[in-house]
Amino acid sequence: MKVISVLNEKGGCGKTTIATNLARGLQLAGESVLLIDSDVQGSARDWGAAQETVDTPVVVGMDRPTLHEDVSRVGEGNDLVVIDGAARAEKMQTSAIKASDLVLIPVQPSAYDIWSSETLVELVEARREVTGRPKAAFVVSRQIVGTNLAAEAQEALESFDLPVLEGRTSQRVIYAEAAAQGLSVVDLDSSSKAAGEVRQITEDTLEILNSQIAKTNGTTQ
Numbered sequence: 001m002k003v004i005s006v007l008n009e010k011g012g013c014g015k016t017t018i019a020t021n022l023a024r025g026l027q028l029a030g031e032s033v034l035l036i037d038s039d040v041q042g043s044a045r046d047w048g049a050a051q052e053t054v055d056t057p058v059v060v061g062m063d064r065p066t067l068h069e070d071v072s073r074v075g076e077g078n079d080l081v082v083i084d085g086a087a088r089a090e091k092m093q094t095s096a097i098k099a100s101d102l103v104l105i106p107v108q109p110s111a112y113d114i115w116s117s118e119t120l121v122e123l124v125e126a127r128r129e130v131t132g133r134p135k136a137a138f139v140v141s142r143q144i145v146g147t148n149l150a151a152e153a154q155e156a157l158e159s160f161d162l163p164v165l166e167g168r169t170s171q172r173v174i175y176a177e178a179a180a181q182g183l184s185v186v187d188l189d190s191s192s193k194a195a196g197e198v199r200q201i202t203e204d205t206l207e208i209l210n211s212q213i214a215k216t217n218g219t220t221q
């Protein structure tokens, strides 16, 4: 069993959207997946409860910072666990980092938003120095359709020594529609551009998770 957390201290950056779509995307790729909602707001739990006809991943709420102690027991029997992170919840975030093999950091494509993830990146790196895990990568979230990543956002991303997934989400109404129905964008319209985005994020996530190379400070391990 491997654990992927979707974390960022910043509210509204797309954690739950990416966590729910990724969990469902991984399931559609053939993995058995449990989704853990670590946010007291319970948005992922609401998503899980919004429909009963499609066999989307089971969602359990674990919003205490003892998550890392319980995750292997709770996730037992699944190939993958996806943790939806909480904003402004440092202890939860630290616990999720400890639980994780891979931390995905959704960032909206603005330099300020990217820089504000510095504390999180430092926490991940500190943990990795001690235990060799987790891996980490940025995921660009809510990019405006038809635009390229602004030069300053690109520079901000490059100022961190973390990979950036090729897959990203663009700002599209279908993400909000799928959320309201407890589905992924792939369920709603498998030929949509958003579905293509989620498939790419899923593929990139599996590739990083299964690669032997963890990029740390420009070196390989």
Ligand SMILES: Nc1ncnc2c1ncn2[C@@H]1O[C@H](COP(=O)(O)OP(=O)(O)OP(=O)(O)O)[C@@H](O)[C@H]1O
Binding pocket: 010, 011, 012, 013, 014, 015, 016, 017, 018, 039, 041, 043, 085, 086, 087, 141, 142, 143, 169, 170, 171, 172, 173, 175, 176, 179
């Ligand atoms: N790519 C997107 N296109 C359109 N709407 C989006 C997209 N990503 C997120 N949203 C919408 O933006 C809002 C915030 O997104 P989301 O809930 O995923 O962020 P979050 O980081 O989980 O927030 P919080 O910190 O409050 O948990 C939601 O209403 C969501 O539907």
Ligand SMILES: [Mg+2]
Binding pocket: 015, 016, 017, 039, 043, 084, 085
């Ligand atoms: Mg959320």
